Amino acid sequence: MVHPTYAGCWLTEPIGNLVGLPVDQFNFMSSQFLGIFFGLFFHLKLQPPDTSPTLRHIYCLVVGLTTVWFCNGWETWHLVLQSSVCYVMMNTFPPQIMHMCVLIFSLGYLVAMCLYRYLLPEDMQFLDITFPCTVSVQKLSSLAFSITDSHRYKLDNNCLTDSQKKRVISKPPNLLHFFSYMFYFQGILAGPFTFYNDYIDFIDGRHITSRLETKDDDKKPLVDPKSISPLRVVFYKCVMLGVWVYLYLHVSSVLVPTSNNADADFIQRHTVFYRLGYMYVSMLCHRSKYFLTWTLADIVYNASGYGFNGLDGNGNAKWDMVTNIRVEKIETATSFKTFIDNWNIQTTRWLRYVCYERAPFLRTHLTYILSAVWHGVYPGFYCTFLSAIWFTLAGRKIRRNIRPHFQESAGMRALYEVLTWVGTQLPMAYIVLPFTYLNVAPFITFYNSVYWFFHVLVAVILLIPFDRKQARHPQDTTKTSTPQTEMTSSPGRLSNGNSQRNSTQDTS
Known part of the structure; x- marks a missing residue:
């Protein structure tokens, strides 16, 4: 009550x-x-x-x-x-x-x-x-x-x-x-x-017309702005909303509750490997809470005609200008950057605009700190964001120094994708876990039970003195991410630890 x-x-x-x-x-x-x-x-x-x-x-x-x-x-x-x-x-x-x-x-x-x-x-x-x-x-x-x-x-x-x-x-x-x-x-x-x-x-009334292509001669839109209607996308997003409601209310809350991760009896009865797998599944289902909230908000925007973002390659209207999540890209992400770029998207844009682009030094550090403060004062927020700084830096280092060695064949590239998917999804669930508890004791209990494994692994990666010149394969012409493009939001409003306080942040 x-x-x-x-x-x-x-x-x-x-x-x-x-x-x-x-x-x-x-x-x-x-x-x-x-x-x-x-x-x-x-x-x-x-x-x-x-x-x-x-x-x-x-x-x-x-x-x-x-x-x-x-x-x-x-x-x-x-x-x-x-x-x-x-x-x-x-x-x-x-x-x-x-x-x-x-x-x-x-x-x-x-x-x-x-x-x-x-x-x-x-x-x-x-x-x-x-x-x-x-x-x-x-x-x-x-x-x-x-x-x-x-x-x-x-x-x-x-x-x-x-x-x-x-x-x-x-x-x-x-x-x-x-x-x-x-x-x-x-x-x-x-x-x-x-x-x-x-x-x-x-x-x-410029929201739609400014995003439609125009003829060179008279600057008239190639598509009649009045023909752009959000009703179809509103219906589609309402269907997806039902999926997230089911996942959150039935699967996440009943079948795989996140509370088990720090439960003493659960820890005693299962191995570390089982619990790491359970951690991933429980956090995956828990994300439906944010999918639900942000999809509903997106529907409200689109229903009022707000959110048109131009036409795609097939001439279909895109209504994702204020979309806050891209679920398929989140769940298939093979890097921290991809995950966070598609989670709480509008908060990421704000953080980039007011902090990352303007910070005179330590851009990533200051951006994560601002995101943590903006989310509130719960210890779980700060544990997540301070950890995310080092996990992001470690991810960049791996991409710069390890990725070139996996570009020699299609099989090696596929193996790299699988390894980086696991290396993104498990650590992300691991560092976001404190958002589900907020207070200190539960997530410390969990981290102790898995021996702070990913924190130790990240520390080792950051301490390894890679030789950049040797690491980059001479045939690797793919551009690696630069610090300019590596900005991240918060894993919860990544965005908010309570439903809206939500980054990664309920609004986690």
Whole structure:
């Protein structure tokens, strides 16, 4: 039972009891499902140019505020206060320091709330306002950096990367645009985060037309924008949503619960090899929790007409602009980079934009640390992200020095793919495991029971003095990943250790 201090709506508790969900989780899930219908109405009845951008802003803002109030009640004022202070900073602080002030304040506000949550008794740690606040930090900081980049660009038009130039904003938005962006209903509860420019393009009606190819003579789209409909992809993603619901509620929670990994009796009854295999299977099924949450959020975006990403090679519409996961690439990943690039994708984009591209040194280290702080204060988050730094560096070293020796034949390349798949999936499950416990004792128990095997292996790999010149095979012409492309999000909001606090991060 949810603690009576829960600030959201309690009128739905009887219905939640009927379906077996606490009132906080029922409110969250029902709000997301209702968001699909609000989105369909928005797409079908409030399309531009028939509907003005102002009315579209108001609709998104009002529905978003109502949604977050329904789930979080009076705690909504935290979002309003955090956003309002940052808006004042954007309009008054010198641009040279404004972006960092906004990032520090918004992140510090989130950490303070997470610390308060962490110190509460376990029965009071329900879905609260800290989950929407993680997304608001991304919006506020990215908007502030985009405004500062405008001033930097005026001084030196070569100082920005291509992605930074794309996001430049000449001045702070007006109040309606700002609060509409902060509270739009499609991403207010679970994200995923989107950049301000993309949101404004969506509201103004440029979201689809700007991504369609045009004729050279009159610049008219080759495809009629009105023919682009999200209904088919919404239906498909609803089917996939049912799969993730089944995997999480039946398979993950009942057949292979992650709690067994740290259970003393389970550890005593099974060998290390069996438990490592169980660890992989249990974490694979546990990921369905995040697949469920992010697929549902993606459906809400697409239902409202947001998420179009151009046409594929066959001329079919792609609706993956705000997609947060690519399941097939995650489960077949043969490197940490591939895994993380396809997990909590929008958080990865944010981390790259505000940290990785701008860090003066130790880019990977600072990016993982920022991701850990953004996720909250639970020890499990920090164990995962600090471990991920060294596992990522070890993975790069293996690719640079070992891969060239497996390029002489198709058989050797296939063997390398199999070995790297195992060497990615098992260690990833191993370092993300603390997200399922959050607190120290359970994951320390598990790590002790497997003798910290992968940590020791990574330490050995990092200490081996490979000779790069000898390692690179003369016939290997394949480009290896550069540090510029190796940025990672967090394995849980990799993204969040609680359903939304989610990186790799519930929102794990």
